[in-house]
Every structure is written in structure tokens, then in C-alpha cells.
Amino acid sequence: MNIPKLQMQSTPGRIGLRINKPEQTIKQHQVEQSIQQPKADMKIEQKPGKLTIDQTKAWHNLDLKNVLVRTEELVGIARDLWMEGLARVSREGDELMRIENGGNPIATQAKRNSVFDFTFSPGGRPTYELIQMNYQPGKAKIDIQRREPMIENKIREPEHHYRPGNVNVSMEQMPDLKIDWKV
Template sequence: MNIPKLQVQTTQARLGHQVDGSQQTIRQPKAEWSIQQPAAEMNIRQRPGKLTIDQTKAWNNIDLKSVAKRSDELAADGRQLLLEGIARMAREGDELMKIENGGQPIPSHGEENAKLDFTFAPGGLPAYDLVDLSYEAASVEMDVEPQKPVIQVQPQKPQHTYQPGKVSFQLEQHPDVQIDWKV
């Protein structure tokens, strides 16, 4: 006996899909900024220094002396001449006391006293060493007040764009069931 057989044949469904990717861009613009540095406030105070020039020795060297200096020198010269004159007169007196010892003291005294003997020495030229220089520097006072920088910043927001992707599905193969009887 032949029993019919049931034969079932199936085809599965097949899905297909297509993906369009998403697109995203992020851009960060630079911040706008400015920096300014104000100049520091500075005050400098200095009193003038003291310069002293003493050229008294140079003037004395070329015989341009002050009245006081010239008076002192003339007084000293006069004192010296007085002492020399007293010594000369004492010597001449001693020679006259001893006239009996011979010689001719009176004519020799006349000849000696008739001569005019003097010397004149004008000074030399002023030299560098004869001028005294001194300088006394004054102190310097400085006040400095620094200034803080002025910084201004304007941040920029990020620029963001996003385009979502797509996923599409399609049925590429339909399901199928075939039933058949075979004897």
C-alpha cells in the first residue's frame, strides 16, 4: 500500500537593510580676547648734587692772590727782612767796634748797603693738580606703581551640527511555504 506522503518545502523570508550614516560636525571658534598693559606710574626725584671747585692754589701759583693771602705773605716777608736787618746791623756794629783790628769797615758797609738786591718770581701756570674738585651726589627717590593688565575675553559657543542617519529595511525575499502530496 502506498501511503501518500506530505512534503512541505519552506523558504524563509530575507530582510535587507541600508544604513546612511549620521553626520556630525563640531567647530569651536577661538575666543576673542585683548590684553592691554598700562604703563607703570613712575616718579623720580633727585636733588642736584653739590660740586665744589677750589682753585685758590692755582691762582696763588700765578701770583693772583687774595688780599688776605698777600697781606700774610708781606707780613712774613717784612718780619724776615726785619730780622735780617737787625742781624746785619749787629754784625756791622761788631765790625765797627773792632775797627782797631784793621780793615776798612765803613767803606765796605757803604758798598754793601748801596746795592739793591731783589728777586721777582712770578708764579707758574696753573696745573691740574692745583685745582681741588669734590662732588657730593644727592640721593635719588623713586616711586614705582605697577599697573595690572586689562584682559578682556569673549568666549565663543561651539558650533554643532548633527544630521541623523537613516536605516531602511526592505524585504529581499518573501517567505514561501509549498505543501505537496507525493504518492
């Protein structure tokens, strides 16, 4: 017996894809930056120092003295000479009072008083030790005003370009199914 046979022939379908990839570009530009540093304000006030030099003792050592000092010295010398003179006169008076003890007190006193004793001292040389120096330094006043830096930034946005991709779908081969009976 002949049994009919079913015969099937199929052709698969083929899909074609054409893909365009997306494109993206990003550019980041550098930031523009400006920095300026102003100079600080600085003020310095220096008061002058004070120097005092006292050379009075050096001049006195050379016997160059002012009128007041010279007068004081002469008054002191005169007082000492007056006191010595009083002592001498008193002593001589005591010698004359004892004339009865013998000797010749008047001649002895005349001989002793006839000698003139004189000493002249022109003074020495000035020396460094006799000069008095004093220095008082002046104070410095320093005032500084700090200045902040000036910073400017220009932000630049990034450049962004994007082209989306796409997919084109097409049927390259249509599916097909053929069914046949064969006896």
C-alpha cells in the same frame, strides 16, 4: 503499496531594511582673546652732581692774590727782613765794638749798606697741576611700578548639530509554507 508522500514547499521571508544614517556636525569657533599690556610707570629722579674747581694756587702762581694772602706773605717777608736787620745791626755793632782791631768799620758798613738789592718776580704761568677739581656725582633714584597685563577671553561654545538616524523595517516577501500529500 503506495505510501503517501508528504511534500513541503517553503518560501522564505525577506526583510527589507532602509537605513538613514545619523548626521552629526561639530564646529568649534576660535576663542576671541584680547591682550593689553599697559606701560610700566617709571620715575627717575637725578640729583645734579657737584663740581668744585679751586684755582687759587694757579692765581697765586700768577701773583694775583687776595688781600688776606698778600698780607700774610708781606708779614712773613717783613718778619724775615726785620730778623735779618736785627742780625745785621748786631753784627755791625760787634764790628764797631772791635774798632780797636784796626780797619775802618764805619766806611765798610756804609759801602755795604749803600747797595740796594731788588728782585722782581711777576709769577709764572698757571698750570693744570695747580688747579684742584673735585666732582661728586648725584645719585639717581629709579622707581618702577610694574603693570599686569589685561587678558580677556571670550569662550565660544561649540556648535553641535545631531540628527539621529533611523531604520525602516519592511517585509519584502512574506514567508510561506505549503504542505501537500502526494499518493
